[in-house]
Amino acid sequence: MRIGELAALVGVSTRTVRHYHHLGLLPEPARLVNGYREYRLRDAVVLARVRRLAELGLSLDEIRDVLADDRGRELREVLEELDAELARQQAALAARRARLAALLARPDLDPDATVSPDLAAVLRDLPTGGSAFGALDRELLTLIDTGADEDARAGFAELLRPLTETAALDRGRDLYARLDALATADPTDPRVADLAAHLPAGMATAMTTTAEDPATARWWQSMTQEMSPAQAEVFRQLLLVLRERP
Amino acid sequence: MRIGELAALVGVSTRTVRHYHHLGLLPEPARLVNGYREYRLRDAVVLARVRRLAELGLSLDEIRDVLADDRGRELREVLEELDAELARQQAALAARRARLAALLARPDLDPDATVSPDLAAVLRDLPTGGSAFGALDRELLTLIDTGADEDARAGFAELLRPLTETAALDRGRDLYARLDALATADPTDPRVADLAAHLPAGMATAMTTTAEDPATARWWQSMTQEMSPAQAEVFRQLLLVLRERP
DNA sequence: CTTGACGTTGCCGCTGCGGCAACGTTTCTA
DNA sequence: TAGAAACGTTGCCGCAGCGGCAACGTCAAG
Numbered sequence: 001m002r003i004g005e006l007a008a009l010v011g012v013s014t015r016t017v018r019h020y021h022h023l024g025l026l027p028e029p030a031r032l033v034n035g036y037r038e039y040r041l042r043d044a045v046v047l048a049r050v051r052r053l054a055e056l057g058l059s060l061d062e063i064r065d066v067l068a069d070d071r072g073r074e075l076r077e078v079l080e081e082l083d084a085e086l087a088r089q090q091a092a093l094a095a096r097r098a099r100l101a102a103l104l105a106r107p108d109l110d111p112d113a114t115v116s117p118d119l120a121a122v123l124r125d126l127p128t129g130g131s132a133f134g135a136l137d138r139e140l141l142t143l144i145d146t147g148a149d150e151d152a153r154a155g156f157a158e159l160l161r162p163l164t165e166t167a168a169l170d171r172g173r174d175l176y177a178r179l180d181a182l183a184t185a186d187p188t189d190p191r192v193a194d195l196a197a198h199l200p201a202g203m204a205t206a207m208t209t210t211a212e213d214p215a216t217a218r219w220w221q222s223m224t225q226e227m228s229p230a231q232a233e234v235f236r237q238l239l240l241v242l243r244e245r246p
Numbered sequence: 247m248r249i250g251e252l253a254a255l256v257g258v259s260t261r262t263v264r265h266y267h268h269l270g271l272l273p274e275p276a277r278l279v280n281g282y283r284e285y286r287l288r289d290a291v292v293l294a295r296v297r298r299l300a301e302l303g304l305s306l307d308e309i310r311d312v313l314a315d316d317r318g319r320e321l322r323e324v325l326e327e328l329d330a331e332l333a334r335q336q337a338a339l340a341a342r343r344a345r346l347a348a349l350l351a352r353p354d355l356d357p358d359a360t361v362s363p364d365l366a367a368v369l370r371d372l373p374t375g376g377s378a379f380g381a382l383d384r385e386l387l388t389l390i391d392t393g394a395d396e397d398a399r400a401g402f403a404e405l406l407r408p409l410t411e412t413a414a415l416d417r418g419r420d421l422y423a424r425l426d427a428l429a430t431a432d433p434t435d436p437r438v439a440d441l442a443a444h445l446p447a448g449m450a451t452a453m454t455t456t457a458e459d460p461a462t463a464r465w466w467q468s469m470t471q472e473m474s475p476a477q478a479e480v481f482r483q484l485l486l487v488l489r490e491r492p
Numbered sequence: 493c494t495t496g497a498c499g500t501t502g503c504c505g506c507t508g509c510g511g512c513a514a515c516g517t518t519t520c521t522a
Numbered sequence: 523t524a525g526a527a528a529c530g531t532t533g534c535c536g537c538a539g540c541g542g543c544a545a546c547g548t549c550a551a552g
Contacts (some may be wrong), residue, residue, distance in 0.1 A: 001468060001499080002496065002499075003498090003499075004466070005499095006498080008464075009389070009390075009393065009465065010392065010393060011392075011393055013540080013541080014498095015500085015540065015541065015542085016539085016540065016541095018500095018501090019539070019540055023539095029380070030494080032396070033392060034499080034500095034547080035442065035499075035500060035548090035550060036498090036499055036548085037499085037500090040468075041382075041385060041386075041453075041468045041469055041472045042385075042472075044389055045385045045388065045389060048388065048389050048392040048393070049360075050362070050394060051392060052360040054539095055342075056342060056345060056346060056349075056360065059452050059538075059539095060539070060546080061538090061540075075355055075356065076350065076355050078351065079346055079349060079355075082346065082351065082457050083343060083346045084338055084476075086346070087340060087343070090336065090339050090340070091340060092342070093332055093336050093339065094336070095342055095413060096302060096303050096332060097329060097336070099302060099324060099334070100325055100328065100329045100332070101329070102285055103302075103325060104322065104326065104329065109319075109322050109325075110321065114295075114298040114299060114302065115298070122407055129402075136287070138249075139287060139291045140287075142291065142294065143255070143256075143287075143290055143291060143294050144254065146257075146294040146297060146298060147255060147256060147257055147294070173351075176358070182540085186367065188522095192290065216472070218255055222247060222255070222286075222287045222290065223287055224285065225286075225287070226287045228454050237345075244318055247493090247531090248529080248530075248531065249530070250528090250530080259509080259510080260529095260530085261508095261509065261510060261511085261540095262508085262509065262510095262530090264531095265508070265509055280517060280518085280530080280531090281516085281530075281531060282517080282518095282530055282531080283530085283531095305507075306507080306508070306509095307507095332552090338497080343521090369499095416513090
């Protein structure tokens with residue numbers, strides 16, 4: 001048998017057969033005078049063995065070990081390990097499919113919608129209309145959500161939920177508008193101190209929590225660098241006040 | 247922000263960030279005078295977007311397309327395609343785990359045991375004890391099973407099942423012994439013609455079916471090359487006879 | 493005699509980075 | 523203030539499991 005026949009018989013490519021030779025999975029058979037490899041039934045048996053194990057999902061390295069082990073119990077160990085690995089993959093696949101299904105169920109699908117479901121609900125209700133500061137805020141929220149783990153995400157969304165109630169929405173819109181107005185203002189502008197002093201309690205709590213939480217403090221810092229000096233000054237003063245009387 | 251901060255913030259390695267630059271997934275930010283990359287919050291937003299899509303299982307190429315598509319419906323298409331792909335993978339995983347479970351349930355686990363369950367049952371019952379020809383026969387059966395598709399496997403096992411009945415087992419052992427005896431015999435030996443003429447009907451049927459079936463004929467040919475001349479002669483005569491009166 | 497199908501060796505490419513080298517910059521510490 | 527440690531830069535190799543190609547030799551058929 002020549003390599004093409006062997007390959008066709010077992011159902012692989014000649015390239016695969018040569019690859020297995022290269023890896024030492026399949027012994028090199030005798031050569032004819034013209035240099036062609038000459039295979040016997042025994043080689044097909046070994047090749048088929050390799051294939052069956054490969055189709056189960058073993059890596060070629062593992063297959064080499066199993067075959068070298070010569071009738072040992074190594075096979076059982078490897079297969080049990082493999083099964084555990086496959087179980088992990090199944091769980092991961094199921095989780096990904098669940099997230100996909102949740103995404104696909106939404107009509108307003110865009111790359112930013114791929115945040116956690118909790119935050120997605122918050123973002124849907126939060127006012128954004130035209131406010132530059134609102135857009136920045138959404139960026140921050142999205143980033144925090146992406147970086148956080150499961151628990152942090154839930155607590156984070158919980159913190160924000162009160163802000164999406166009808167009464168809070170108007171105040172939120174108002175807040176964004178007043179911050180937008182400070183985009184080109186001086187940090188000493190009287191509106192700065194006024195805003196810091198009269199921020200609604202729920203919003204102030206949410207802000208200081210994100211700003212003080214060590215896990216999100218760095219996000220907050222990045223965000224302040226994107227603000228105008230006057231806007232940043234509002235939050236600096238706010239934090240000073242809230243640190244003294246929590 | 248420098249690259250390390252950005253990476254830590256989003257939860258990737260700096261290597262990953264640079265890789266994304268290289269692929270054009272993430273635009274190169276401005277450089278400081280020392281050549282360092284200087285990132286802004288906006289870059290973190292893009293990077294996080296890439297990460298979320300990557301964690302869903304999209305390839306980096308697909309992510310680039312989706313992001314370039316700018317708020318299009320391409321995302322939905324890609325995600326639906328991905329979901330279908332994941333569903334395929336789930337099915338494949340489940341099938342592999344089922345095969346693994348069947349294998350692990352068996353006490354006599356060896357690399358050759360990884361054939362289809364049907365054939366495994368046949369091989370367990372077929373007599374082998376010490377016969378060289380029996381070993382060769384098992385090799386052939388295993389190879390046919392490996393190469394065949396689902397339907398062929400089932401029909402094949404069905405064909406062999408009668409041979410595992412108690413009455414047939416003795417005749418099988420006898421057949422193997424008589425073939426072993428021809429290992430060094432001459433093709434003109436009288437035992438050759440005798441064996442060909444008096445082979446039990448069920449076995450003759452099984453043999454000619456495998457030998458005549460185009461899908462397995464090449465296997466058969468490989469096997470005859472492993473036999474002694476006298477052994478091969480038995481089957482040559484057998485096929486001649488059976489072709490005339492089926 | 494050519495054509496085409498097969499065989500040979502060997503190297504690049506794919507994915508998504510990790511790891512290293514070889515070097516410059518910044519920052520902490522003794 | 524020097525030196526070490528921790529960062530930054532570009533660039534190339536490696537990974538799994540082959541596919542594809544190049545550049546060549548061999549063999550059977552028309």
